[in-house]
Amino acid sequence: MPMEGEKVVRVQETPLHALVEGLLRASGADEPSAEATARAVVDASARGVDTHGVRLVPRYCQAVNEGRITQRPNVRFERLAPSAGSIDADHGFGHLASYRAVEHGVELARETGCAMITVKNSSHFGAAGCYARAAALQGIAAIGGAHADPFVVPHDGVKPFYSTNPLTFATPVADAEPLLLDMATSSIPFNRVLLRRVLGESLPPGVAVDANGDMTTDAEAAAYLLPLGGTDYGYKGAALAAVIDILSSAFAGMPHGNKVPGYLAHPFSERIPVGHFFIFIDPSKFMPMPLYYAAMQAFLDDLRSQPAHPGKSVMAPGDPEIAYAAERRANGVPVDLTTWGSFKTLAEHYGLALPETLA
Amino acid sequence: MPMEGEKVVRVQETPLHALVEGLLRASGADEPSAEATARAVVDASARGVDTHGVRLVPRYCQAVNEGRITQRPNVRFERLAPSAGSIDADHGFGHLASYRAVEHGVELARETGCAMITVKNSSHFGAAGCYARAAALQGIAAIGGAHADPFVVPHDGVKPFYSTNPLTFATPVADAEPLLLDMATSSIPFNRVLLRRVLGESLPPGVAVDANGDMTTDAEAAAYLLPLGGTDYGYKGAALAAVIDILSSAFAGMPHGNKVPGYLAHPFSERIPVGHFFIFIDPSKFMPMPLYYAAMQAFLDDLRSQPAHPGKSVMAPGDPEIAYAAERRANGVPVDLTTWGSFKTLAEHYGLALPETLA
Numbered sequence: 001m002p003m004e005g006e007k008v009v010r011v012q013e014t015p016l017h018a019l020v021e022g023l024l025r026a027s028g029a030d031e032p033s034a035e036a037t038a039r040a041v042v043d044a045s046a047r048g049v050d051t052h053g054v055r056l057v058p059r060y061c062q063a064v065n066e067g068r069i070t071q072r073p074n075v076r077f078e079r080l081a082p083s084a085g086s087i088d089a090d091h092g093f094g095h096l097a098s099y100r101a102v103e104h105g106v107e108l109a110r111e112t113g114c115a116m117i118t119v120k121n122s123s124h125f126g127a128a129g130c131y132a133r134a135a136a137l138q139g140i141a142a143i144g145g146a147h148a149d150p151f152v153v154p155h156d157g158v159k160p161f162y163s164t165n166p167l168t169f170a171t172p173v174a175d176a177e178p179l180l181l182d183m184a185t186s187s188i189p190f191n192r193v194l195l196r197r198v199l200g201e202s203l204p205p206g207v208a209v210d211a212n213g214d215m216t217t218d219a220e221a222a223a224y225l226l227p228l229g230g231t232d233y234g235y236k237g238a239a240l241a242a243v244i245d246i247l248s249s250a251f252a253g254m255p256h257g258n259k260v261p262g263y264l265a266h267p268f269s270e271r272i273p274v275g276h277f278f279i280f281i282d283p284s285k286f287m288p289m290p291l292y293y294a295a296m297q298a299f300l301d302d303l304r305s306q307p308a309h310p311g312k313s314v315m316a317p318g319d320p321e322i323a324y325a326a327e328r329r330a331n332g333v334p335v336d337l338t339t340w341g342s343f344k345t346l347a348e349h350y351g352l353a354l355p356e357t358l359a
Numbered sequence: 360m361p362m363e364g365e366k367v368v369r370v371q372e373t374p375l376h377a378l379v380e381g382l383l384r385a386s387g388a389d390e391p392s393a394e395a396t397a398r399a400v401v402d403a404s405a406r407g408v409d410t411h412g413v414r415l416v417p418r419y420c421q422a423v424n425e426g427r428i429t430q431r432p433n434v435r436f437e438r439l440a441p442s443a444g445s446i447d448a449d450h451g452f453g454h455l456a457s458y459r460a461v462e463h464g465v466e467l468a469r470e471t472g473c474a475m476i477t478v479k480n481s482s483h484f485g486a487a488g489c490y491a492r493a494a495a496l497q498g499i500a501a502i503g504g505a506h507a508d509p510f511v512v513p514h515d516g517v518k519p520f521y522s523t524n525p526l527t528f529a530t531p532v533a534d535a536e537p538l539l540l541d542m543a544t545s546s547i548p549f550n551r552v553l554l555r556r557v558l559g560e561s562l563p564p565g566v567a568v569d570a571n572g573d574m575t576t577d578a579e580a581a582a583y584l585l586p587l588g589g590t591d592y593g594y595k596g597a598a599l600a601a602v603i604d605i606l607s608s609a610f611a612g613m614p615h616g617n618k619v620p621g622y623l624a625h626p627f628s629e630r631i632p633v634g635h636f637f638i639f640i641d642p643s644k645f646m647p648m649p650l651y652y653a654a655m656q657a658f659l660d661d662l663r664s665q666p667a668h669p670g671k672s673v674m675a676p677g678d679p680e681i682a683y684a685a686e687r688r689a690n691g692v693p694v695d696l697t698t699w700g701s702f703k704t705l706a707e708h709y710g711l712a713l714p715e716t717l718a
Contacts, residue, residue: 083442084472084644113443116473116640141610143502143638154662156671161662169602171609179605181598187588204591213668228595229546229587232563236587239540239676242662243528246538250530250654251500251645258661279502279638281475285443286610295609302617303513303520303601309572312515317598 009340010332015355017042019343020057026350027061028071029093036096037126044127045333048324049182051189052127054335058342060093060124066268069093069123077104083115086252087122091271094125094146098276102131105280106140113285118252119276124148124263129182129318132170135280136178139289141171145244146276147257149265152186152225155235158213160224161258162241164189165248169317172283173300174293177325180318185241186225193222206230248275332358368699369691374714376401378702379416385709386420387430388452395455396485403486404692407683408541410548411486413694417701419452419483425627428452428482436463442474445611446481450630453484453505460637461490465499468639477611478635483507483622488541488677491529494639495537498648500530504603505635506616508624511545511584514594517572519583520617521600523548524607528676531642532659533652536684539677544600545584552581565589607634691717 011019017038024034037060045053063069073092077100079085085104089097101117108115125131128144135142148163164184171179187207196203196219207230208222209215215231216222228237241257249256252275261272283292299316306314328334335343347354370378376397383393396419404412422428432451436459438444444463448456460476467474484490487503494501507522523543530538546566555562555578566589567581568574574590575581587596600616608615611634620631642651658675665673687693694702706713 081472081641081644082470083474084641086645111441112471113440114473114475114638115442116645118645154665154673156667157665157673158668159666161665161673171605179601181602183595183598187592187595207592213666228592230589233546233566233587235674235676236542236546239542242538242658242676243540246530246655246658250651250658251640251642253646253650253654256654256658256661279473279640281610281638282440282443283610285440286445286475286477287612291612292609295612295615296605299601299605299609299615302615306513306516306520307518307572308515309517314513314516314520315594317594317601 006336008334008336010334010358011355012332012358013042013046013329016045016054016333016335019347019352019355020054022352023057023061023343023346023350024064026352027065029064029069030072033064033071033073033093033096036099037093039099040095040126040130042333043130046325046328047321048328049127049129049321050334051191054333055339056126058339058346061346062268063123064093068268068271075100083108083112085115085117087117087119089119089122091121091123091273094119094122094274094276097122098125098131099134101276101278102134102142105142105278106135106138109140109280109282114279114281116277116279120252120254121273122276123272123274125276127182128166128168129170129180131278132168132182133178133180136170136172136180139172139284141281141283142169142278144168144276144278145248146274147245147248147260148274149260149262149272150258151190152227152241153209153213155227155238158209162227162238162245163257163260164225165241165244165257167240167244171296173296177318177322179296179300179316180321185228185237185244187228187230187237188225190225193219247277251277365695367693367695368716369693370714370716371691372401372405372688375404375413375692375694378706378711378714379413381711382416382420382702382705382709383423385705385711386424388423388428389431392423392430392432392452392455395458396452398458399454399485399489401692402489405684405687406680407687408486408488408680409693410550414698415485417698417705420705421627422482423452427627427630434459442467442471444474444476446476446478448478448481450480450482450632453478453481453633453635454489456481457484457490457635458493460635461493461501464501464637464639465494465497468499468641472644473638473640475636475638479611479613480632481635482631482633484635486541487525487527488529488539490637491527491541492537492539495529495531495539498531498643500640500642501528501637503527503635503637504607505633506604506607506619507633508619508621508631509617510549511586511600512568512572514586514597517568521586521597521604522616522619523584524600524603524616526599526603530655532655536677536681538655538659538675539680544587544596544603546587546589546596547584549584552578606636610636
């Protein structure tokens with residue numbers, strides 16, 4: 001997901017992390033919160049997930065500065081059963097609470113084989129894939145998701161009920177990046193609509209609706225999103241969104257998605273609490289690891305060598321991000337000029353230095 | 360999923376179950392195998408999932424009679440860790456092995472909060488939702504899936520790699536049917552293509568491809584299916600199919616989907632081993648059950664009362680099946696005449712009586 005057609009500067013990952021962490025610290029976040037949030041958004045940007053990368057930071061700085069996000073959260077883990085746990089995020093950054101969920105979940109899965117952790121009183125956690133990937137890099141497979149304020153209409157409905165409720169799955173691959181699925185349960189994210197507006201392009205059919213809930217390809221008229229599957233098969237995307245909402249709300253002790261107040265519609269001094277969930281699985285409990293790794297490699301080799309349409313190739317989940325990561329390690333992480341401008345303003349305001357840019 | 364435009368007879372659920380069990384027993388299946396398989400297919404038919412209901416029985420009778428399916432399987436459960444287990448189906452009916460997975464999984468989840476069970480050396484298990492629903496009726500939420508022989512092309516690919524790899528999720532609702540998602544990760548099942556051929560109708564765009572892997576709306580030319588999301592967003596459906604394949608193969612000790620031999624392409628004396636997986640979650644470990652049930656009810660009430668397009672209503676996952684089940688309890692389960700004819704032939708061959716029909 002590159003920022004097509006946008007001008008960018010490029011910054012190496014380490015100084016970008018330091019800048020983001022510094023801006024969050026200066027905005028009031030304590031060290032663990034700033035570090036975890038910087039880790040997640042720079043990880044997303046480094047892997048090409050720009051929609052959930054560093055461009056979120058100015059908004060996060062505002063949220064932690066104005067009181068939506070707890071500056072020094074008391075993140076508490078409670079083990080509810082041998083394979084069940086809950087994290088109370090204390091209305092701090094969702095990234096910190098989610099990395100904590102990974103820490104505890106990995107430990108529980110190593111002990112029992114499989115464990116679920118819910119997160120409550122949390123906030124936007126950025127890219128869901130960051131947390132599943134973090135588990136998989138430690139040898140533990142993970143499934144996860146989160147709900148948020150509504151802007152996806154349910155199938156046959158005309159009013160938003162779900163957020164884009166992301167679903168993630170990651171599982172270890174020997175000596176390589178984990179296999180990583182990280183998908184919205186809508187066809188597109190809303191900032192894809194915004195991008196089409198800027199470019200003056202229309203939307204494909206079946207991805208968005210206007211303010212009346214009627215399907216539209218006019219990016220200017222698009223007000224909400226349709227679930228994955230569009231007007232014909234959107235009951236599937238909506239059903240996935242429902243499952244993710246339930247696991248993030250009824251199982252976590254949070255209100256369901258369409259009771260979550262609008263993130264941008266409310267002052268940044270108000271809390272917008274949301275829930276997440278993660279399931280962790282230790283492959284070594286199910287299979288001897290050499291056999292598991294051989295099976296994963298056979299799957300990937302076979303999938304990646306499938307015949308494709310001219311000019312295309314068959315990719316495994318996460319392959320595009322692996323390619324982005326390689327390119328960005330070499331050339332730096334692109335930051336769009338709007339975000340870079342915000343970084344500059346914030347850095348000046350807080351007396352921080354901007355890192356060197358590469359382009 | 361009714362059998363649109365098809366002539367049917369209607370039979371009450373209990374005598375239909377007795378007939379199916381009798382036919383499977385007469386075809387060689389032992390009592391546990393015949394009972395579990397009859398339970399699953401009659402449950403699917405009773406809830407309107409005709410594609411995975413009793414119409415599969417003549418084929419199952421052939422498979423168990425000709426040696427593909429073990430007639431008296433030694434289904435073995437092994438607890439691999441406190442929250443991990445594996446079932447060896449011994450090449451018997453997938454339905455028996457899957458209901459066994461539910462029995463053990465429910466027990467483990469009650470003990471530890473969350474548990475995963477893989478199933479290996481299994482066979483077609485019918486409708487995935489039967490097993491998640493069976494767990495949810497006992498108060499335990501479940502996620503599950505299975506792979507099979509390939510007839511869905513990967514995104515940008517031209518050759519089938521995945522099966523329709525179903526995903527299911529069920530969770531308890533107080534004094535009511537569980538919420539139940541049961542979906543193929545393709546937009547449509549292949550017998551939807553066959554039905555369009557019979558009706559002389561074309562397919563919607565983005566659901567099927569011809570023998571060259573090119574998208575087609577011609578039902579006669581359609582050879583394989585596209586993943587959910589179609590030509591634009593099919594990488595999402597394909598990624599879901601990949602996850603289900605991996606959990607059913609690398610985690611279960613089975614070859615991945617496109618190494619599974621074609622079900623219909625091989626003689627019914629040959630085995631076609633496949634894997635399944637299930638994750639079980641005890642909501643009571645995460646939330647006091649009154650709070651959980653209240654949250655689920657609030658979710659369902661709110662979702663079902665959402666404004667909809669004229670003549671439509673917003674439904675929760677599984678609501679169509681709840682409506683079918685009510686109608687079929689009243690009027691009997693419809694059996695299409697082709698299947699009924701096969702039942703008649705088999706019943707005559709084995710000296711079994713056909714049950715009374717209602718229409």
